[in-house]
Amino acid sequence: MDFIAKKxxxxxxxxxxxxxxxxxxxxxxxxxxxxxxxGVFNRLQDASSILFALLDFATEEEIV
Known part of the structure; x- marks a missing residue:
């Protein structure tokens, strides 16, 4: 997945x-x-980081 699609x-x-x-x-x-x-320190920032990393390993459909 390229950066724009991932974003x-x-x-x-x-x-x-x-x-x-x-x-x-x-x-x-x-x-x-x-x-x-x-650990979780800033829920919004951590959610964003984890989701962005997850998109390297799973498709959008898998995540939904």
Whole structure:
């Protein structure tokens, strides 16, 4: 997925309420990812970072 497609998918999917679900999916797809090793400090920023990383490993349809 190129950057523009990834950014557009990110913007469509971003929601703080989905932070835990996105973390769980990232844990399934990439259990050693460095974002899983840190705690949640800023929910919006962390949700954005996790979603952006998740788009490297899962399609938009899988995330929904």
């Amino acid at each position: 557009n998918a990110h913007d469509r999917l971003l929601g703080v309420t989905h932070l835990e679900a996105d973390r769980e999916l990232l844990k399934q797809k990439a259990p050693q990812h460095h974002l899983l090793k840190r």
